[in-house]
Every structure is written in C-alpha cells, then in structure tokens.
Amino acid sequence: MIDLIHTYWLYFLVGQYPNGPLGGLALTVLLAALALVLALPIGLLLGLARVSPFRAVRWPVTALVHVVRGIPLLMVIFWAYFFLPGVTGHQTGQFSTMLMALVVFDGVYLAEIVRAGIQGVPRGQFEAARALGLGYPRAMQRVILPQALRSMLPSLVNQFISTIKETSLGYIIGLTEASFIAAQINTQVFTRATQVYLLLGLTYFVLCFGLSRIAHLLERRLARRAPVRAARPSAAVPLANESNA
C-alpha cells in the first residue's frame, strides 16, 4: 500500500497538472468550494423568496424547491449536460456542467437552510424592527439576516461536506476529480482494487471528518454565545454588540 501511495500521490492530488488540466483531489475541493460560493447568493435569494409575504413569489419558488429536492442530483447533472450546450451555444466541458448542476442543487438546499435560519429568529425581533419604523427589506437586512446567518454557519460547513461528497458524481460524466483519478490508477495497477478504493475512501474521510469537527466546534461556540443573547431580551443590546464586533 505504501508503494502505491509513493507512486501515485501526486497524480491523485492534482491529476496531470501542470502538464495537463487540473484534476484529482485539488479539483474536488476547488469544485466544491466554487459551487458553494456561487450557490450562496442563489440560496439566499430563494430562501428569502420562500418566506416572502407575496404569494406570487413564494409559490413558484416553493414548487421549484420541491421538484429539485424530489429528484436525484444525477438527474440534475444529466439535465445540465443536455441543456447547457443549447443555452451557451457551444459544447460545455465536464467542469462547467458539474458546476452548474451543483450550483442549482446546492442553491435549493441552501434556500431551506436560509429559510430555517430566518424562521429560527424569534418573531418579536421582526415585529420590533417594524415597530421602530424599518421597512420589510431593511428589517430583513439589518435585524433578521445578521442573526439568521450566524446561526446558519454550522449548517453551511455541513453543506460544504455534502458538496464535496456530491462532486464524486463527476466520475459519471468523466470529470477527472478524485474518484475518477482513483479509477484510472486502478486500471493502471490493475490487481489492487481493494487498496486503491480503500485509500480513496480514507482520503474523503480525512477531508470530510475534519470539516465536520470544525462544524461541531462552531456549533459549540454558537451555543455558548446564545444564553448571553437570551439573558438580555432587549433587541437593541445584541444589535449594538454586533456592530461593535
């Protein structure tokens, strides 16, 4: 197993880079990070639409969320593969296809995290903001979202873990991410599939488990701060704290 790592570690980490396109584990992490960053604004908008007071906004987005959550990610990838060339006018590569599918899929899942975060903020906060004369957008922007987004932080890290795991589906459309590279190494050494795929699993495990510990730490830190906020029910005090921080 050691000689396997010794021979192939660089190939597994970056693919054929710098003599070819970036691949391997680096591509996995890059793709997941990019997808999550691009999905964030979409998730925020969709999440706000999900709690919108206007039915015309709320209903179509609710329908979209239910449809996307009802089908597998692989289905979204197949649709992206089919639609993207028609939209952009030329053949799209595996990376952009995978990225678009992940952005749509994650955007919808993030929307639910945002919605839960907004609905988790006590109703009195919103009413107090409105009573102080802030309009709906301002109350959202200044009072609700800062509190909601903070409580979402652990969920965001967890979503990043899910996204890393989801990038493995790039294998199916021939994207040279970690799983694909592992399969290629397997065909090269041929007789040691058990070790190759164990190492692949171990790599994902180290990456995702490490991140999940970070999410856990964040959760604990947030839980420690929460009682302070609860002890002072006045809305003005935590707001003042936040602007200082």
Next chain:
Amino acid sequence: MPRFDLALMLHGQYHDWLVTGLFVSLKLAAVVFVFALPLAIAIALLRLAPLRVLRALGMVYVEGIRNVPLLAHLLFWYFGAPELLPDAVKERLYAGNFEFIAGAIALTLYTAAYMAEDIRSGIRAIPVVQFEAGRALGFGFLATMRRIVLPQALRITVPPLISQTLNLWKDTSIATVIGVAEMMYQAARVESASFRSAEAFAFATAAYLTVSLAITGLAAWYHRRFPVRTI
C-alpha cells in the same frame, strides 16, 4: 433539434426499457430498506450501549461511513471487495448479477449509518428517567428498550426515517456507476439508442418525482396521524 415527443416514451421498446429501470430502482430501494432498518436499529443501540467499547464501535461505523461519498462505497464493493476472494468465486460473482448485490450492500451500509443517527436522537429525546423507571421495575436493558423507550421514540423517529427513505430512493440513482440497470441507467441507454435525451430524462424525472412525492405525502400523513406527544 427534433420536436419534443413524449409519446415515444409512453409505449414501445423505449418505454419498456424505462419501466424495467423504474422497477429495478424500486426493487433496489425496497431491498436496501428491509436490510438497512434492522442494521440501523442495532447500530443505534450500539451507540447507546452501557459499554464504552461498544459505543466507540458504533461511532466509528457511523462516522466512517457518512464521511465517504456513496460513489466511493459503490466502487469499493463492486471493484475492490471481490479482489479479496479467490479467483473462482470472483468469476462466478461477475458472471451473475453481482452489480445489483454490490449496489445493495453499499447502499444498505450507507443508509443504515444515517438511519442509525435518526434512531439514536429519537431514543435520546426520551427522558432518561423513563429508562431508569423501567430498570427499577426489574426490566433488563433490552426489555426496557423494547417495552418502554422504543414505543415512545418511534413517534419522534419515524418522520426523519421517512425522509431518510426519500434520500435512499434518490441515492439508488448512483448505483448506475457500477452498471445496475436502474432508472438512470436505462434513461442513459434510451438516450444513446434514440438521441431522444429530453424525452428520456423527462420520463425519469417524472418517475423519480412521483415516488418522492408519495414518500413526502406519507411523511405528512404520519405527522398528522401520530403527532409527537410532548412529555
């Protein structure tokens, strides 16, 4: 581009392929569910066991499985694990319907890890005095679990378990990587045979959505019929 013509998928050969795929998907999900649920209960009990060694064992299982993508599990069970067997057995396996078995094993182990966590948090939601009262009345660990804790935990646990089943349904699609002839596999097959991508994908999407909505509806019904009692 040819006109969108769903009728092509509603009868004839392509229709038969797609429907076969749908039934393989359903069968896979059903088989996995039947095996994963008892395994999940066992692992949840392991994670709550009085012995520290057993608890650690349960945790290693859950964390080890959940932090690795399902695709890597599938690749391991299909390509990796048979490597450990003697050649004769291996050949027999690959000659048969091994992709379905490997897919079922990977999905069962994967789903069970998630279900175990739902069951565990359901059990933990029951106040510990219920457990202590059971023990004080002379029930053993297992009897207390079966007669006092689990019946109460069930109402809390079933809704997340149903949503885990929805995840399982969607996850069956990934089994296509090892060649299980399920819905996604047949949709891709129809696509390459007919170049009717939109129609084939529309059929598959509708099939996935229908089953997903049925599972979601079941969850909503259960939630109304058996509301969680606040203890």
